[in-house]
Amino acid sequence: MGRLTTHVLDAAHGCPGSSIKVELYRVEGSQLTRMATALTNSDGRCDTPLLEGDDYRSGVYQLQFSAGDYYRARGVELPEPAFLDVVVLRFGINAEQSHYHVPLLISPYSYSTYRGS
Template sequence: MGRLTTHVLDAAHGCPGSSIQVELYRVEGAALELVAKAETNSDGRCDTPLLQGDDYRSGVYQLQFHAGDYYRARGVTLPEPAFLDVVVLRFGISAEQEHYHVPLLISPYSYSTYRGS
């Protein structure tokens, strides 16, 4: 059965991105429906899949990672407004039986992502 997972790596400090607030939204046209909220653990991962079971279905989704709050909590001085405060990733799930893993590599001024395994 399919599921959606994520994790965050902090490229600026060379460590997992822990205690980062993550929100998952289902995108329906112009509307966003909040599906799940989580916080990354000490390994930069959420303790449970963000989406699984009957809630896991094809469609367009949006992950929001509160990177600015994370860096401020680490004592990093950011300009106001921060260049990357909330990182927003919009992606599609087309194969309901597959595991979708969306990793995020962040720094205060850049990010990258890909479909992981």
């Protein structure tokens, strides 16, 4: 059965992004349906897959990472409004493929992502 996982790395500090709020939404037209909410652990990962089982199906999804809150909690001074407060990644899942891993590399002023393994 398929699953969706994520991992956050803090490029500004050279460490995993821990205690970052991650929200997963299913996108259907202009409607967003929240599927999961989690906090990353000390390794920058969620303790369980964000999507699996009967909920894992083909479609468009959106991950939202609360990067601004993370950097503020670390004592980083951010302008108001922050340049990257919430990082939004919208992507498609083909449920025939068993595992989608969506890593996020962040800093206060940039981010990068890719389909991992």
